[in-house]
Amino acid sequence: MAANDPALPLLSVRNLSVDFRTDEGRITAVDDVSFDIMPGEVLGLVGESGSGKSVTAKALMRLNPGNTIYAPESRIVLRDEGREIDVLALRRARDLMVVRGGRVSMIFQEPMASFAPAITIGRQMEEQLLLHTGLTRRQARAHSIDMLARVGISDPAKRIDQYAFEFSGGMRQRAMIAMALSTRPRLLIADEPTTALDVTIQAQVLDLMRGLVAEYGMAILFITHDLGVIAQMADRVAVMYLGRIAEAGSVRQVIRTPAHPYTIGLLNALPKVDDPDAALTPIPGDIPSPLDRPSGCVFHTRCPQAMPGLCDRRVPLLAEHAAGHAAACFALDPAEAPA
Amino acid sequence: MSAPVPEHPIHVSLADLSVQFALGRPLFGKPPMVRAVDGVSLDIPRAAFFGLVGESGSGKTTLGRAILRAAPVTGGSVTYRDAEVEYDVGSLDKAALRDYRRRVQLIFQDPYAALSPRMTVRDIIAEPLEVMGLTTSREETDERVRDIAARCRLNLEHLRRYPHAFSGGQRQRISIARALVARPRFVVADESVAALDVSIQADILNLLKALRDDLRLTILFISHDLSVVAHVCDMVAVMYLGAIVEVGPSRAMFAQPRHPYTAALFSAIPSLDPDERGRGQRLEGEIPSATSVPPGCRFHTRCPFARDRCRTESPEWRQVAPGQHVACHFSEELAARMNRPGRRQT
Numbered sequence: 239m240a241a242n243d244p245a246l247p248l249l250s251v252r253n254l255s256v257d258f259r260t261d262e263g264r265i266t267a268v269d270d271v272s273f274d275i276m277p278g279e280v281l282g283l284v285g286e287s288g289s290g291k292s293v294t295a296k297a298l299m300r301l302n303p304g305n306t307i308y309a310p311e312s313r314i315v316l317r318d319e320g321r322e323i324d325v326l327a328l329r330r331a332r333d334l335m336v337v338r339g340g341r342v343s344m345i346f347q348e349p350m351a352s353f354a355p356a357i358t359i360g361r362q363m364e365e366q367l368l369l370h371t372g373l374t375r376r377q378a379r380a381h382s383i384d385m386l387a388r389v390g391i392s393d394p395a396k397r398i399d400q401y402a403f404e405f406s407g408g409m410r411q412r413a414m415i416a417m418a419l420s421t422r423p424r425l426l427i428a429d430e431p432t433t434a435l436d437v438t439i440q441a442q443v444l445d446l447m448r449g450l451v452a453e454y455g456m457a458i459l460f461i462t463h464d465l466g467v468i469a470q471m472a473d474r475v476a477v478m479y480l481g482r483i484a485e486a487g488s489v490r491q492v493i494r495t496p497a498h499p500y501t502i503g504l505l506n507a508l509p510k511v512d513d514p515d516a517a518l519t520p521i522p523g524d525i526p527s528p529l530d531r532p533s534g535c536v537f538h539t540r541c542p543q544a545m546p547g548l549c550d551r552r553v554p555l556l557a558e559h560a561a562g563h564a565a566a567c568f569a570l571d572p573a574e575a576p577a
Numbered sequence: 578m579s580a581p582v583p584e585h586p587i588h589v590s591l592a593d594l595s596v597q598f599a600l601g602r603p604l605f606g607k608p609p610m611v612r613a614v615d616g617v618s619l620d621i622p623r624a625a626f627f628g629l630v631g632e633s634g635s636g637k638t639t640l641g642r643a644i645l646r647a648a649p650v651t652g653g654s655v656t657y658r659d660a661e662v663e664y665d666v667g668s669l670d671k672a673a674l675r676d677y678r679r680r681v682q683l684i685f686q687d688p689y690a691a692l693s694p695r696m697t698v699r700d701i702i703a704e705p706l707e708v709m710g711l712t713t714s715r716e717e718t719d720e721r722v723r724d725i726a727a728r729c730r731l732n733l734e735h736l737r738r739y740p741h742a743f744s745g746g747q748r749q750r751i752s753i754a755r756a757l758v759a760r761p762r763f764v765v766a767d768e769s770v771a772a773l774d775v776s777i778q779a780d781i782l783n784l785l786k787a788l789r790d791d792l793r794l795t796i797l798f799i800s801h802d803l804s805v806v807a808h809v810c811d812m813v814a815v816m817y818l819g820a821i822v823e824v825g826p827s828r829a830m831f832a833q834p835r836h837p838y839t840a841a842l843f844s845a846i847p848s849l850d851p852d853e854r855g856r857g858q859r860l861e862g863e864i865p866s867a868t869s870v871p872p873g874c875r876f877h878t879r880c881p882f883a884r885d886r887c888r889t890e891s892p893e894w895r896q897v898a899p900g901q902h903v904a905c906h907f908s909e910e911l912a913a914r915m916n917r918p919g920r921r922q923t
């Protein structure tokens with residue numbers, strides 16, 4: 239088997255569009271999203287609540303429910319040891335296993351949802367290892383205890399026999415991180431992995447992830463609302479709004495010189511520790527219903543720079559305005575924007 | 578270990594409160610006990626936006642649940658007072674408990690676990706009104722549900738859907754709406770904005786502040802997001818291993834933390850500057866077991882300043898600045914050497 243080619247993306251997502259069938263009609267959750275992740279790269283994914291981040295993440299593991307419709311042109315390609323896996327074409331359960339806990343593993347946004355309530359944490363961690371590695375049960379248990387210790391859980395040898403409800407919120411989240419990392423995945427999908435952690439333990443967990451990136455080139459799709467965590471972890475960042483990528487670039491570009499009005503609004507809404515008197519300023523306007531997506535640029539209903547007659551009619555495409563820094567906004571396009 | 582604020586009457590006060598859980602089920606003898614909340618005394622003034630921060634697993638959720646009578650209290654007491662009633666929460670009879678449950682509400686940390694998958698969002702939000710009989714007609718209930726849903730930035734068409742069809746942040750707003758619909762006097766908000774993007778988060782925090790100002794709602798705000806706490810909370814308590822180690826006005830504490838744990842915590846706030854990666858203090862040393870709390874100061878195994886006295890003698894609770902109390906032998910001496918809070922700059 240050939241090793242992974244470091245020059246080729248580990249993961250390529252092209253024109254991913256995801257709809258859901260619901261009683262009220264079809265809902266578009268993801269609309270024409272494309273991105274690559276290189277081996278050893280950390281891609282941050284940020285954006286509004288409900289903008290399609292988790293749906294995108296679950297598509298990579300084919301975990302969206304039965305009412306999901308993937309548009310026919312959508313492609314997700316995972317490159318694994320010289321093979322190209324066409325993820326959306328996988329049919330058999332044993333093929334799907336490769337992207338579900340084998341080469342790809344996921345830290346879910348809601349820890350309670352991912353541990354079965356009546357099975358101990360340890361049993362679930364061990365099963366995962368037996369399924370995807372060659373370890374024996376005894377080795378799997380020892381390895382699981384070690385992983386729990388590495389995410390800062392005290393008394394791991396006793397705690398491993400507890401149930402999820404006996405853990406605090408942050409301990410559950412750490413157990414899930416330990417489980418996801420224990421199989422040494424090539425690609426880690428981390429969906430809000432540190433929301434329940436205090437900042438010192440969060441720093442320890444981020445150090446652990448960074449260590450695996452450096453050690454064997456694990457790649458991470460890192461979804462979070464915490465822009466400080468993005469600044470600490472990501473190489474590149476993509477910003478989503480209502481199913482579309484509004485902006486993408488290196489972490490320095492996006493945080494220091496945000497280009498899309500949505501990203502600028504998001505950064506302005508951040509509470510600043512230095513100035514506790516500053517008012518918290520949300521992005522004005524109503525959040526559109528996914529049943530009734532705005533025409534043209536999906537952000538135009540809330541955009542301070544919207545140009546009537548243009549932004550409400552045509553859809554701006556993601557275009558580079560500086561090397562490696564792209565945004566989907568007519569105001570940045572010299573051919574469209576008024577001088 | 579109380580921090581009275583003269584101009585406010587106290588809304589909820591805890592006296593030497595303890596909650597323990599068994600760790601494991603040994604065949605013989607008693608299991609070791611996790612001391613989740615270990616003798617906490619605390620006064621929460623009326624209409625306070627009161628922050629509770631601290632290490633993961635230190636007992637914050639358990640403390641919040643004890644106030645709601647949803648945790649097995651093993652010692653101490655919780656007293657609730659408002660203009661109409663005064664309750665010793667541990668010894669409420671059935672009628673009083675019903676009344677108490679109307680006054681005090683919890684917004685859960687894990688919305689996935691809290692929302693019934695078989696109820697529509699409208700029914701989930703309406704349930705407290707219906708169970709407590711607070712409205713007289715379906716129209717009135719719908720009116721109240723729509724009003725609070727809109728204030729929590731939920732789309733009204735969404736009310737007929739089931740919770741699984743929502744994103745994490747949308748589910749979190751559903752549980753906030755459900756907790757607020759019955760107009761409680763006291764709310765425990767457990768990581769209630771953690772799954773929201775900063776713009777919607779700012780919206781919800783502004784809503785909570787408005788309710789505090791208009792209705793004199795008291796909020797116990799449990800959060801790991803220290804920049805949010807610095808912004809919205811007027812007082813903060815810091816928990817470590819079942820105990821409160823520092824409490825005080827949030828402004829003074831963020832300007833000058835007095836306990837080494839608080840200082841370590843503040844220094845680890847992730848910076849918005851990508852060139853400051855991996856900075857901030859890591860806590861070295863052994864993480865103590867929650868079943869055998871270290872003797873002396875419970876933080877000494879990881880405290881960079883620990884001395885002999887800290888290993889044997891438990892620190893007294895002392896006032897170090899107006900309203901700011903700390904449990905550390907060497908606070909004054911250390912104040913100058915400890916880190917200032919991390920900076921977030923755009």
Ligand SMILES: Nc1ncnc2c1ncn2[C@@H]1O[C@H](COP(=O)(O)OP(=O)(O)OP(=O)(O)O)[C@@H](O)[C@H]1O
Binds near residue numbers: 259528
């Ligand atoms: N099973 C489903 N059926 C119908 N709609 C769904 C389903 N799952 C998700 N959605 C909708 O798809 C949209 C995107 O959801 P997603 O969970 O990806 O958001 P998100 O970006 O992860 O948000 P958050 O930051 O709040 O977690 C939302 O409007 C959500 O209501």
Ligand SMILES: Nc1ncnc2c1ncn2[C@@H]1O[C@H](COP(=O)(O)OP(=O)(O)OP(=O)(O)O)[C@@H](O)[C@H]1O
Binds near residue numbers: 404436638
């Ligand atoms: N129902 C329970 N059964 C057994 N142990 C429990 C239970 N609930 C909490 N504990 C234990 O009590 C301790 C404190 O947990 P708690 O949930 O209060 O922490 P927390 O400060 O809220 O942490 P986090 O920030 O991670 O949510 C932990 O050691 C936890 O394992």
Ligand SMILES: [Mg+2]
Binds near residue numbers: 291347745
């Ligand atoms: Mg999500």
Ligand SMILES: [Mg+2]
Binds near residue numbers: 406637
């Ligand atoms: Mg908790």
